[in-house]
Amino acid sequence: MWESGRLRNLRRSFAAANLAHGMGRMVSGAAAIALFPSALLAQAVMPQPHMSASEFAGRVAADAKPGWPKSPEAPKGAPNVILILTDDVGYGATSAYGGPVPTPNFDALGQRGLRYTQYNNAAICSATRAALLTGRNEHAVGMGTVTNAPTGYEGYSSVMPKSAGTVAEMLKQNGYMTAAIGKWHLVPEWEESQAGPFDRWPTQQGFEYYYGFIGADTDQFAPSLMNGTTPVEPPHDDPSYVLDRDLADRAIAWIDQQKQLAPGRPFFMYYATGSTHAPHQAPVDWIAKFRGKFDQGWDAMREESFARQKKLGVIPADAKLTPRPAFIPAWSSLTPEQKKVFARLMEAYAAELSYADAQIGRVIDHLKAEGQLDNTMIVFVQGDNGASGEGAKQGSLYEQAFINQYPEPFTDLVQNIDKIGGPEAYNNYPTGWGWAMNTPFQYYKQTASHFGGLRDGMIISWPAKIKDMGGLRSQFHYVTDIVPTILEAAGVQAPAVLNGVQQMPIDGVSMAYTYEAPQEPSHRRTQVFEIMQNLGIYHDGWWAGTTPTNAPWEFFKTVGTTDPNDRKWELYHVAEDYSQSNNLAKSNRKKLLELQQIFWAEASRNKILPIHSATEGAAGVPSMRGTRTSFTFKSGLTRVPPRAAPETIGHSYTVTADMMLEDAQTNGVIVTHGGKFGGYAFYLDKGVPVFHYNAIGQRQYQVRGGQALPSGEHQLKAVFRSDQAKAGSGGTMTLYADGQQVGTGRIDATLFARISLYEGFDVGQDTISPVNKDYSIATSKFQGELKSVTFYMDK
Incomplete structure (x- = not known):
């Protein structure tokens, strides 16, 4: 407190009394009291007529007591909390849950805690993360899809409202130190640039x-x-660099720093790896450990x-193994x-x-070595879906091919098999392995319609x-239940108002009773589900869901109808049928109709409606x-994300660069967008103008000027004329130097669909990875003076 309550009242009363006195000729008597009710307080503490300023100062001095603002303190005994989330893992992947991949640290954690066998996420990345961190259903907070594919409907906008405060904010305001390490995926794409706004960034x-x-x-x-917000x-x-190790190093360093500086305060850490979302990459010696381990194929592995x-x-002893669907080929066929x-x-x-598990294990082992483990609550969610x-059906050498609807020739995978898992590939496995x-x-x-x-x-x-320790828990729970479980452990109540904003109710229920x-x-008796038009509802041991119409690799394709009334529904008694193996929709129509009614009610309450495709x-x-068609940049602007960079997809465009060269052999990037897994670069190679377009894999196209530019001032142009005004179209690239054509x-x-995923747009150099091997990141900086670069986009 800066001052005592009595002193504060004295100050206010003195000011009010003086104001009332100063207006005496305008307002007097009862009218003054009505206008200035605090003057009544002044009468109780001040002599009449009111005291002088010096007399008041004496009263203040006598009453004043020193005090300091107080920082929030965590409840006594509040534990440290680490919330770990991996990516795209699957229930049957890890050894802790019977899978083929050894995860000894996850397994050991299960032996020191509880393994849950009916825990459910939201079926896709951003949706799960929004529900996990806010404790509210994903559509209710605007995250009914991924941030990369929002729609204008309220439940799908990708804009989380301030009325859905995160568990980190709640804990921070109750004395916790907080950190987030790894994947976020909760920022609307148009807010990802260095210009912000940063409201939905972690900090x-x-x-x-x-x-x-x-x-x-x-x-x-x-x-x-x-x-933070700085690229x-x-x-x-460092050829040995791997992100998963880097994240573990950062987590350990932050924990050490906080515990040295404030050993009495608990911390909350959200630790979210990129593993095992594509690309599936690991150190070469770790990949070697698994050579031949999956030669039996997906049918036998399952x-x-x-x-x-x-x-x-x-899984229950009476659980049934669901059969392989017809669209996944038998391994024997x-x-x-293909098998290789x-x-x-x-x-x-x-x-x-397995490598990610080892790095997470380093963080857990560090807590143990520092004596922090016993009073650290670790919630480890193995996969966000x-x-x-x-x-x-065949997997991919480059995930970017799937995103850009490029059907990679199988021969590309055969010829580049030794690159799989390394820095020259961005690979993903066939659907059969996911199943x-x-x-x-x-x-x-x-x-979202099925537990897979x-x-x-x-x-x-x-x-x-x-x-x-080592126990199993079979209660049905949902990702929103994590927040109230953490809050109960910390002894913190979810606030009705946070940072001045009235908060939405928490949808989750605490799991501490288990x-x-x-x-x-x-x-938890009821939970609604919807992702990519796949609908599901759980209620008291029963499940109803729609049969999927869209394949996950046909994200941009409208398949079937978007009218939910035309969809086929399935019904399962999951209290007795753990794996959803026995569809009861025909034999128990009454129960199906009951659950459908619950679905529509919950869908309406949670902003799921209308059900629509990714393009609607x-x-x-x-x-x-915005709607700009002209952009001017200066050298040194880097890491501009896709929604802020010039949109060249489906357009003809012109790039103009004004420069001064001191050397006829000048090297360096003029402008680039993307990197080794897709993008374009306009640069000088020993003075020769070059435009390289990397359309993924074998699709590499380059236009080079006929000779090197001499020293002096120059204006270069790269003019692309698209064959058709549509995405993916080819076209003609022509290069000009000082008004003269030098190459076409x-x-x-x-x-x-995407020039790049997240490598960004750079001017005057390249960052992260080069678009081709004519230059490296280290040699990419433009060696002359790059005065300006202008993009002009044809409409």
């Missing part, structure tokens, strides 16, 4: 420290990183995992070459998951509180560039 969402990547995924060897480059001169799951007790490539893709995935089906890692369930990520998209392993470890009551019925309502999405050539294909 404005309750986290005092942030280190990681803002978007959906990133390269393990050359990641797009942020420290940082990975160490390009059978093996199912048997282990029953032995471990993480594949050619030897597909097995290698799975080896890379397993290596990444089920394992992915986005790799389609197998979701054992014993149907489907995969994006499928929703169910993940989840462990809570808190040795100071949880005594049934610690000592393994058989108690679930406190997407027109007019905000962007930093074909660019047969351009990118369809």
Whole structure:
């Protein structure tokens, strides 16, 4: 407190009394009292007529007592909390849940805590993260899809409201130190640039420290990183660099720093790896550990995992293994070459998951070594949704091919098999492996109608509180239940008002009752689900959901009808049918209609309606560039995200660069967007103007000038004329130097949806990774004087 309450009243009363006296000729008597009721207080503490300023100062001096503002203090005994989230893992992937990938640190955590066998996420990245951090249903906070594909409907805008404060903000205001490490994926794309606004970045969402990547995924060897809101480059001169190790190093360093400076304060850390979202990359020696481990194929792997799951007790003894769907080929039907490539893709995935487990284990081991582990509550959510089906039937050497609708030739994977898992690939596995890692369930990520998209392993470890170490818990729970569980552990109430904003109610229910009551019925009775038009509803042990119409690799394609009344519904009694193996829709029509009615009521309450495709309502999405068709930049502007950079997809355009060269052999980038996995670069190669377009894989197109430019002032132009005004169209690129044509050539294909994922747009140099091998990041800086670069986009 800055001053005592009595002193504060004295000051106010003195000011009010003087104001009333000064207006005496205008207002007097009862009227003055009515206008200045605090004057009545003044009468109680001041002599009449009112005291002089010097007399008042004496009274103040006599009454004043020194005091200081107080920082919030955490409740006594509040534990440290680490919330760990991995990406695209699947219920049947890790050894802790019977899967084929050894995760000894996750397993050990389960032996020191509780493993949950009916925990569910939201079936896709951003939606799960919004629900996980706010405790509210994802559509209710505007995150009914990923930030990369918002629509204009309220539940899908990707804009989380201030009325949905995060658990980090709640804990921070109750004395916790807070940090977020790793993947965020909760910033609307038009707010991702250095110009902000930063309201939905981690450091404005309750986290005092942030280190990681803002978007959906990133390269393990050359990641797009942020420290707070400032872009940082990975160490390009360190061939041993791996992001997962870097994240663990940062987490350990932050914990050490905070505990040295404020040992009495608890911390909350949100630790979210990029693993195992594509790209599946790991150190070469880790990939080697898995060579030949998946040669048996996905059918056999699923059978093996199912048997282990029953032995471990993480599925009921009477659970049934759901059959392989017709659209996934039998492993036995594949050619030897297909088996070899597909097995290698799975080896890379397993290596990444196992390596990530080792790095997370380093953080846990550090807590133990520092004596912090017993009073640290660790909530480890192994996956933000089920394992992915986005790799389609043959997998991919580059995830960017799937995003840009480029059907990679299988021969590309064969010829580049030894690059899989390394820095020259951005690989993803075939759908068959995703299905197998979701054992014993149907489907995969994006499928909110079935547990293959929703169910993940989840462990809570808190040795100071949880005594049934190694126990299993089978209550049905949802991702929103994590926030109230953490708040109860911390002794903190969810506030009605946070930072001056009335808060939405918390949708989650605490799971703390399960610690000592393994058989108690679930406190969650109902939960609604919807992602990518896949609908689901849980209520009291029953489940109704729609049969999926869109394949996850057909994200941009409208398949079937968007009218929910035309959809086929399935019904499962999941209290007795753990894996959703027995569809009762025909035999129990009454129960299906009951659940459908509950779905529509919950959908309306949670802003899920209208059910719509990814393209409906997407027109007019905000962007930093707005409707501009002309952009002027100066050298040194880097890491501009897609929604703020000039949009070249589907357009003809002209790039004009004014420069001064002191050397006829000048090198360096004029402008670039993207990197080695897709993009373009306009640069000088020993004085020769070059425009290179990387349309992924074999689709590399280059136009070079005929000779080097001499020293002096020059104006270069790169003019692209698209064959058609539509995404993916080829066209002609022509280069001009000082008004004279110096080169021309074909660019047969351009990118369809994304110039890059997160490498960004750079002027005067390249960052993260080069678009081609004519230059390196270290040699990319423009050696002359680059005065300005102007883009002009044809409408």
